[in-house]
Amino acid sequence: MKRQCAWCGRSFEWEGVGRPPKYCRRSHRQRHYEARKEAERLGIGGVLVTDHAWQQLRDAAYRLEASVGDAEVDLADDDPVGAAEGLLDAARTLLGALPEPVATTE
Numbered sequence: 796m797k798r799q800c801a802w803c804g805r806s807f808e809w810e811g812v813g814r815p816p817k818y819c820r821r822s823h824r825q826r827h828y829e830a831r832k833e834a835e836r837l838g839i840g841g842v843l844v845t846d847h848a849w850q851q852l853r854d855a856a857y858r859l860e861a862s863v864g865d866a867e868v869d870l871a872d873d874d875p876v877g878a879a880e881g882l883l884d885a886a887r888t889l890l891g892a893l894p895e896p897v898a899t900t901e
């Protein structure tokens with residue numbers, strides 16, 4: 796059964812019995828707990844990420860946006876493989892840049 800981790804958002808496979816896990820690994824359960832505690836301590840509502848993590852995500856989104864434009868040109872030039880390769884590369888970069896919250900109420 797495919798599950799989505801409540802902390803990192805990545806998908807993971809689960810084949811056990813009983814209540815399915817919410818986290819892909821034990822450390823993510825702990826980090827989520829700590830981030831909720833930190834949000835409580837700071838008195839914030841929502842999600843707090845570091846400037847660095849936010850910048851990485853924005854850069855990756857910018858790169859994906861550029862890749863969409865490149866892919867449109869590749870497709871117009873009848874190069875679907877080139878289009879797919881560029882999009883895949885940018886999509887993987889974006890997935891790798893998903894930030895982990897410092898604090899969260901979610």
Ligand SMILES: [Zn+2]
Binds near residue numbers: 801802803805818819
């Ligand atoms: Zn996870």
